[in-house]
Amino acid sequence: MAVPAAQPMSRRPANPPRHTLAEIARVAGADPAPGFAEVTVTGVAQDSRLVVPGDLYIARPGTVAHGADYAAQAAHAGAVAALTDPSGAAACREADLPTIVVPDPQSVLGPLAAWIYGHPSRDLLMLGVTGTNGKTTTTFLLDVALRQAGHRTGLLGTVETRVGEEVLPSARTTPEAPELQALLALMRERGVTAVAMEVSSHALTYGRVAGVVFDVAGFSNLTQDHLELHGDLESYFAAKAALFHPDRARRGVVNLDDHYGRRLARHAPIEVVTCSAAGAPGADWRAEAVHLTSDGTSRFRIVGPEGARYALNLNLPGDFNVANALLAATMLVTAGVEPAAFVSAFAEFTGLPGRMERVPGPQDFSVIVDYAHTPDAVGVVLRSARQWTKGRVIAVLGCGGDRDQGKRPLMGQVAAREADMVVITDDNPRSEDPARVRRAILDGACAVPATERGDVVDVPDRREAIRWAIGAARPGDTVLILGKGHEQGQEVAGVVYPFDDRVVAQEVLHEMSETTQAAERRVAGP
Ligand SMILES: CC(=O)N[C@H]1[C@@H](OP(=O)(O)OP(=O)(O)OC[C@H]2O[C@@H](n3ccc(=O)[nH]c3=O)[C@H](O)[C@@H]2O)O[C@H](CO)[C@@H](O)[C@@H]1O[C@H](C)C(=O)N[C@@H](C)C(=O)N[C@H](CCC(=O)O)C(=O)O
Ligand SMILES: Nc1ncnc2c1ncn2[C@@H]1O[C@H](COP(=O)(O)OP(=O)(O)OP(=O)(O)O)[C@@H](O)[C@H]1O
Numbered sequence: 001m002a003v004p005a006a007q008p009m010s011r012r013p014a015n016p017p018r019h020t021l022a023e024i025a026r027v028a029g030a031d032p033a034p035g036f037a038e039v040t041v042t043g044v045a046q047d048s049r050l051v052v053p054g055d056l057y058i059a060r061p062g063t064v065a066h067g068a069d070y071a072a073q074a075a076h077a078g079a080v081a082a083l084t085d086p087s088g089a090a091a092c093r094e095a096d097l098p099t100i101v102v103p104d105p106q107s108v109l110g111p112l113a114a115w116i117y118g119h120p121s122r123d124l125l126m127l128g129v130t131g132t133n134g135k136t137t138t139t140f141l142l143d144v145a146l147r148q149a150g151h152r153t154g155l156l157g158t159v160e161t162r163v164g165e166e167v168l169p170s171a172r173t174t175p176e177a178p179e180l181q182a183l184l185a186l187m188r189e190r191g192v193t194a195v196a197m198e199v200s201s202h203a204l205t206y207g208r209v210a211g212v213v214f215d216v217a218g219f220s221n222l223t224q225d226h227l228e229l230h231g232d233l234e235s236y237f238a239a240k241a242a243l244f245h246p247d248r249a250r251r252g253v254v255n256l257d258d259h260y261g262r263r264l265a266r267h268a269p270i271e272v273v274t275c276s277a278a279g280a281p282g283a284d285w286r287a288e289a290v291h292l293t294s295d296g297t298s299r300f301r302i303v304g305p306e307g308a309r310y311a312l313n314l315n316l317p318g319d320f321n322v323a324n325a326l327l328a329a330t331m332l333v334t335a336g337v338e339p340a341a342f343v344s345a346f347a348e349f350t351g352l353p354g355r356m357e358r359v360p361g362p363q364d365f366s367v368i369v370d371y372a373h374t375p376d377a378v379g380v381v382l383r384s385a386r387q388w389t390k391g392r393v394i395a396v397l398g399c400g401g402d403r404d405q406g407k408r409p410l411m412g413q414v415a416a417r418e419a420d421m422v423v424i425t426d427d428n429p430r431s432e433d434p435a436r437v438r439r440a441i442l443d444g445a446c447a448v449p450a451t452e453r454g455d456v457v458d459v460p461d462r463r464e465a466i467r468w469a470i471g472a473a474r475p476g477d478t479v480l481i482l483g484k485g486h487e488q489g490q491e492v493a494g495v496v497y498p499f500d501d502r503v504v505a506q507e508v509l510h511e512m513s514e515t516t517q518a519a520e521r522r523v524a525g526p
C-alpha cells in the first residue's frame, strides 16, 4: 500500500517538567504579557502535526510556509501558547493562542526546547558523529561498545531511533530540536546513560542540536553531497565545522585522512584528538597491519599514545569500515570508555541494515545492498568489491530527486569507471522528473572514455533494473544494489510506494531459481 511521505513522530517523556508561559517568555528574551503566568506549558513543537495538549507551538517561517499558517491546527491539537516572529503574531493570536513574539524563533528553538525539558543531554554521555559518509555505521559501533561497557544506551540516526530496548522509526538523520529534546528527556527518564547520535549538516544549519553540548564529537569525512542546501563545499564544511565549537562539543575526534579533516584539526577551537586509518604518523590514533579478507571481514591493530595498542576484528567489509571503526574507537577512548569494551563489542557486531548487506541465496555470485549515495561512497564500495570479486562487478544505482544535482554525473562517472556494468535506474524521484535525474547520471557515465568504462544501461523501473543486473550475473560476479540501503519505500511525487532493495533482490533470486528448476525438470522429462 502506498502512503504519504514519512512524517516525524513525537515521543514525549511521561512526566515532563511544567513551566509558566511567563518563565518561558523570559528565557526566550521577551517580556511576559498579562495572563502569561496562568498558562502552564509541558512540551514544545514546531510542527502543528506533532502538537500534543500542553505544548508551546513554535511558529517559524520556513522555505515553503510560515508555521503561523498552521496555528489554528496547533491550537486544535491542544497547543496552549505560541512563540513566533512579528509576521506570524496576528495569525497566532487569531487562533486564540497567547503569543510570545521574538525576532527569530528558529534561533531560540533549540535552547528553549532544551530548557523546557530540563536540559536532558547534561545527564547523558553524548557522542555525536558528523561527516558525509559513515555516520550511521560509526554510531552503531559506538552503541554496541557503550552497551558492552555497561551503559544503557540511546541511538539517534538515519536507520532507526532507540530508547533503551525500544526501537522507533526515524524520519530524519537528526530530529528537529523539539523532537530531539523530548527524546533525550524520555531516554533520561528511562535510565539511559549514553547516547550515540548522527549530526547531519541540515541539523547544524537549522539549529536542531542547539541546546546540546556533546561530550565528544566525531568527524568522518567531507565529500560532495547536499549542495542543494549549502551551495558549495566550503559552506558545507563550515556547517559541519560548527559542531566543533565550545557551544556544541567539549572535545573532537577528527579523521586526518580527509582533506577537510586536516583543516578542521588545525583550526577547531576545541581540544581535538586525531585518527588515521591510513596510518598517518602525525595522528594520535592509527590503524596498522590492516588485513582485509575476501569474506568481508577485517583484522587490524589500533595504536595510540603511550604505547596503547589493541587488536581489532571487524565483521564489516572494506577499508572504509576500518576508518569508521577507528573513528568510533578513538571517540570511545576520548570519552573514557574502557578499550576492552570496544575490542569485544566490535568483534561480535555483525553489521547494520542496508550497509554492505548480503542478500542470502544459493546463487554462485554475490548480491549486496548498500546505501552508497554520494560519488565518494560509490567509488569506495565499488573499489572494495573489486578486491574480493573474482568475476565482474555489476552496479545498480540511481540518485534521489530534490537533492544535490551536481552529484548525479559524478556518481555516474565513478560507477562507470569502477564497475564492469552499470544499470542506471530510479532512486527516490520525489518531485522531480525521474528521466531527467537518470539522464544526468547517464551523461556522467558516458563522459568516461569508452575504453575506460564498463557497459552502461538505463533501466528506469528499479525492480526491472535489479532483475536485469541479477539476470546478467555469472558465477563469481558481485551485484551491488546502491543508494537505498535500509529504505523500505520509494518516494515518487509525495507518495511512498513499498520498496525494499533486499526484498526485491530476494524475490528476483527466488523467481530465477524457480525458472531454472522448471527448465531442469523439462530437460529431465517426466
Ligand atoms: C531542507 C530541510 O531540511 N527542510 C526542513 C525545514 O523545512 P522548512 O524550513 O522549509 O519548513 P517549511 O516546510 O516551510 O515549514 C515551515 C514551518 O511550518 C511547519 N508546518 C508545516 C506544515 C504543516 O502542516 N504544519 C506545520 O506546522 C513546519 O514544521 C515548519 O516549522 O523544516 C521542516 C520542518 O521541520 C522540515 O520538514 C524540512 O525537512 C525536509 C522535509 C527534508 O527533507 N529534510 C531533509 C533533506 C533532511 O533534513 N535531511 C537530513 C539528512 C542529511 C544527510 O544525509 O546527512 C536529516 O537530518 O535528515
Ligand atoms: N568512511 C566512509 N567513507 C566513505 N564511504 C563510506 C564510509 N562509511 C560508509 N560509507 C559508504 O556510505 C554509505 C552510507 O554509510 P553510512 O550510512 O554509515 O553513512 P551516513 O553518513 O550515515 O549516511 P546518511 O547520513 O546519508 O545516512 C555506506 O553504505 C557506504 O557505501
Ligand SMILES: N[C@H](CCC[C@H](N)C(=O)O)C(=O)O
Pocket (backbone or CB within 6 Å): 173, 373, 399, 400, 401, 403, 427, 428, 483, 484, 487
Ligand atoms: N540522507 C540522504 C539519503 C539519500 C538516500 C537516497 N536514497 C536519496 O533518496 O537520495 C538524503 O536525504 O539526502
